[in-house]
Amino acid sequence: MSKNLIILTDNELVQEVKSGERKAFSEIVKRHQKAVLRMSLRFVKDLDVAEDIVQETFIKAYEKLNLFEGRSSFKSWVFQIAINTAKNKLRERKRISVDIDNVQLAVGAIAETGLVYSALSKEIQVEIDKLPSKQRTALVLRVYEDLSFKEIAEIMECPYDTAKANYRHALLKLKETLQTDVNLNLQLNATFNEMAQFVEVE
Amino acid sequence: MNSNSVNPDLLSVEKKLKKESNLEVVYGIQDPIPDSDDYFQALHDKIMAKINTIEIQPKPPLAGSAHVLKKIWNPSLSIVTMMAFLMTIGKVCLEKVYDPALNNHVVTKYQNEDALIDVITENKMVFEASIMDMPYSDHFIERDDVSMERIITSL
Numbered sequence A: 001m002s003k004n005l006i007i008l009t010d011n012e013l014v015q016e017v018k019s020g021e022r023k024a025f026s027e028i029v030k031r032h033q034k035a036v037l038r039m040s041l042r043f044v045k046d047l048d049v050a051e052d053i054v055q056e057t058f059i060k061a062y063e064k065l066n067l068f069e070g071r072s073s074f075k076s077w078v079f080q081i082a083i084n085t086a087k088n089k090l091r092e093r094k095r096i097s098v099d100i101d102n103v104q105l106a107v108g109a110i111a112e113t114g115l116v117y118s119a120l121s122k123e124i125q126v127e128i129d130k131l132p133s134k135q136r137t138a139l140v141l142r143v144y145e146d147l148s149f150k151e152i153a154e155i156m157e158c159p160y161d162t163a164k165a166n167y168r169h170a171l172l173k174l175k176e177t178l179q180t181d182v183n184l185n186l187q188l189n190a191t192f193n194e195m196a197q198f199v200e201v202e
Numbered sequence B: 001m002n003s004n005s006v007n008p009d010l011l012s013v014e015k016k017l018k019k020e021s022n023l024e025v026v027y028g029i030q031d032p033i034p035d036s037d038d039y040f041q042a043l044h045d046k047i048m049a050k051i052n053t054i055e056i057q058p059k060p061p062l063a064g065s066a067h068v069l070k071k072i073w074n075p076s077l078s079i080v081t082m083m084a085f086l087m088t089i090g091k092v093c094l095e096k097v098y099d100p101a102l103n104n105h106v107v108t109k110y111q112n113e114d115a116l117i118d119v120i121t122e123n124k125m126v127f128e129a130s131i132m133d134m135p136y137s138d139h140f141i142e143r144d145d146v147s148m149e150r151i152i153t154s155l
Helices: A010-018 A022-044 A047-063 A074-095 A100-112 A119-130 A133-144 A149-156 A160-201 B008-019 B023-027 B037-051 B063-072 B075-097 B100-111 B113-122 B124-129 B148-154
Strands: none
Touching: A010 A022, A010 A074, A022 A047, A022 A074, A022 A133, A022 B037, A047 A074, A047 B037, A074 A133, A074 A149, A119 A133, A119 A160, A133 A149, A133 A160, A133 B008, A149 A160, A160 B008
């Protein structure tokens, strides 16, 4: 009789896979693919590329499963592989020269969707992209993936305090941006109010 | 998430970031992560189709020792190692600058003393033109070069 894989922990599933039970890996994929996809998308900002990263991540994880000894959580280990894969993809992308016509088409396509974007969200994303790699990774894992500093340290292969310091520095940098943006919004609101009053008077 | 682990003045920044973390808004994609089960089932099937064609690689023989090295290479140890490394480099540099002949000079001097005394006793002119002409001083280093007593007694 086959085991009920759903009730097994990640580490137990890994042991099952190591002993030749491929179906156990199917359960592992189901558990983590969404989180890996979401995190990859944060790095590469392209759904197709993020999907490729998810596939590559799980294939690498399967091939190197003997290297996982359960010292960290399986999720941390998979995230570590995913981040490294995403970074490699970004490096590849930088090497490929960008066709300016394609860029214009892409921008046009987005504009045509008629979506109203939050200026603040865009601004924040621009600032996050400017952060050094380690700070950005710590921020994405903490804020968007809700991971503990222990897990972040495991993924980033650094001491606990370093992971925390990277996150803190990232927040400090973004704090300035948010502060500036709040001031800008207040100024804009004041201007709009003045304009509205002027129109009413007219 | 334990928010207490972050500086309180940065908590508001953290909350703001979470609030503005909408992927759809940030990237202008209508539905960046499809929420349907079909989408993830398809992704899962693609992954498993590839998994079924590959095998788990055997563990490399040195994988364990590499991990141990990584584990013990903590910051405090690296500082000690770096200091030892810098000291070694410093020592090598000093040895290059410092002429070893200076060290050997003392040994050579005393090894040649007998020969020197012979030369001086045989050629008194040389002796007079060299050591005897020099003013005596306690600080005068040449005083120690050759035992004056031995020279005087041998003359």
